[in-house]
Amino acid sequence: MTQFSPEEQKLIRLDRMRYTKNVLSSRLALLAIVFDVLYFVSIYSSDVGSWYYTLLIGASIVYNLLFMLMAFLSSEGVKSYRIGYAWLLMALGIGQIVRIFILPMQAWHAEVTISKVTYPIMETPQFTYVVICLSLSAVCCLVAGIIGVIRSRTLNAYTATLSEKAA
């Protein structure tokens, strides 16, 4: 179908990067936000006793806000091949993995006794759900970041060669 040799295709693909955006990384970053939203909607809707009413839930809320803000900014940043934002996305991805072991894990292991009856704070199906949400959010961030770093480096190297040629 195409009339270009593999070398030409590679070169054109590189040159195209100068004018096209890194849409894949950007969309993955936005998808990470969506999974994060699904996570916190599920976890904050739990209403069993007062177990949640601690400093931890406050910190979790603040972190969610920061995550969404930073992930959104990064989605715009990686779109234009800014490598710093790609690293930030990777850091956010690691952060999402770490979060699995804080609030969800604690809630899964915790119990509350009301009128001498013991209830689990978070049942296994909900725990599985929030772990999947956070994991997917983490994967999206990490993949977006890795792609962002690779593409930014490739583009930087290519533009450097162009500048050398021009000089």
Added chain:
Amino acid sequence: MANISLQHLDKIYDNKVQAVYDFNLEVKDGEFIVLVGPSGCGKSTTLRMIAGLEDITAGKLLLDGEDITATPPKDRDMAMVFQNYALYGHMTVYENMAFSLTLRKEDPNLIHQKVMAAAEILHLTDQLNKKPKQLSGGQRQRVAMGRAIVRNPKVFLFDEPLSNLDAKLRGATRREILLLHKRMKATMLYVTHDQTEALTLADRIVCMSMGHVQQIGTPLELYDTPANLFVASFIGLPPMNFFKVQVEENRVCHPLFSMQLTPEEQQLLKKYIGQEVTLGVRPENIAEGDEISMKVVSNENLGMSTLVHGYLGDVRTSDSSLTCKLRGWCDYRSGDVVKLSFEKRHFFDSQTTAAIR
């Protein structure tokens, strides 16, 4: 190959207003045709009919012999450049130029090559990552042209593309369109009300008025041998001067002057002896001489020439006003009297307004 044939085209709107009457034109492959005329003369309507944006009420439109009268615009293989650029504000220059090809799902590598080639032609390579709002009017118009070029259409249609630009930019962009035509050798139809654009760009000009074609010809033909009073007055800047004169055997007489006719003019006006005709003379065909006296009203120095406005006789009327373009720098003051001669004269039938030939 892109030969266009417009056969007896009529356009009547739903409110029964007829915008175009019996338009006939044969456009050869690679020809640059300019449709010129005042606002509301039907030139844009004609272009939009060719593009398929307006229905053709009557007549036929052929492209390379194929009847495309009822063909939808997208299947006509024509690209149109509008006065207001019609660019997507949220897209970069590159994305704007690539957009139509992306919609067609062409190979991205091929799209890239086409966009880069067009950007090179239009000197837009450094602007490809910018948004339209970051560009000047001229650059925006070049992007609009680039968007047309990448499609590699059979025919380019331009609807007053330079009207939004300032005078300097207009001149520069005009030259670029001319170079573009020479380089691409594509068939182009261009609508303008600016006669300078028409004269400088066209291989042939179609001069229109009130929906009717007044004359079709090369720029020189329209300038030198206008078909009628309308073309004579529309083409040329400043416009031609007109006087109603009485034809005698070997001269023409005006209440304020009388002029000897050349043998050729006498032959031409033989059947008009004793009748009134319209004498036309271009300002640049008037020189300092001894045939008539003009009282100066104002003087505009243009550097290489001077425009002198005045009137014949003692009273300024529409039939005594005269503008002449004299060579060099002249310093006439209001009230000065200048002696002038008409170097080249045009005669028009006062009844039909057609040129007498």
